[in-house]
Amino acid sequence: MYDHVQDIVNNIISEQLEEGHLLAERFFRICQEFRGFDAPNFDIDENTALLNDLLEFEKNICSLEFLYMFYGYIARMYLQTGNAENSIIYGQDAVELNERVKDTEGVRAANNVLGDCAFANDSALVGVEFFEKAQPRSLPQIEHYKKLPNHNAHHINKLLKRKKRPSTFKYFESPETQKLEESIRLMMVAQGCTRATSKRYCDNLPS
Incomplete structure (x- = not known):
């Protein structure tokens, strides 16, 4: 009986693992093709569709450890669909979850998202703080980023100080x-x- 139940569990996890793999492939393809919101090939509908599928995956995934990685994906897709607040919410929690398990690559990726969110919203010095955490040796780029627009830093800092969490974060x-x-x-x-x-x-x- 136990073996039968375990087989069912393994099949469910295997199917969801494949679904997650396909979502990750879409995510990386879209990110690799991204050249800015004004680029001719930027497709907001494609980004929105992936975001919605990622959020559905978050609601249904049976192995919650997937979310250590997928919070970062969701944060990036919120950024690429113009939602800075939710990008920050998921990005901050991606940092926290990956720090718990000492996943330095996961932490770096999440800090990159937070930095990009700040840069995209005219908060250069806020972005530099995250970029320095993610890419501490990239001094020429850091000096360049410091010269970018920073007039929206107060608003982004307010979002960063909020305590709002993804609804699934309570399970951790x-x-x-x-x-x-x-x-x-x-x-x-x-x-x-x-x-x-x-x-x-x-x-x-x-x-």
């Missing part, structure tokens, strides 16, 4: 809350039941 409060949420999601997918039904069942499982 402890290993127990993460495990419970993963169990709820797995039950929903495996049994096709509602969240309320799955939660009632999981809440009654022995700890």
Whole structure:
């Protein structure tokens, strides 16, 4: 019986892993092709479609550790669809989650998003702070960035100081809350039941 249940769990995770891989491929292709909002080939609809798919993935993924990486993807897509506030929210939490597991590449990527968000919103000196964390040895670029427009820094700093979190971030409060949420999601997918039904069942499982 246990082997059968484990097979179901493994199949669900495998399918979602493949979905995540396909989303990541789309993400990197779009980012590699991005040449600015005014570039002739910039397609806001394509960016928005990917953002929506990433947010749907965030809501349904049964292995929450995916979000360590996908928070950064979501932050980047919010930036490329013109939503600085949500880009910052996800970018900051991508930094925090990756710092917890000492993923230096994840931290660097998240700081790059936050820096790019500041630069794109005329907050050059704020952007430089994040760029220095992500690329500390890029001194010529840092000096160049310091000369970019900075008249919106007060607004971006206000956004950075807000305590708003993605709705899924609460599941990372402890290993127990993460495990419970993963169990709820797995039950929903495996049994096709509602969240309320799955939660009632999981809440009654022995700890």
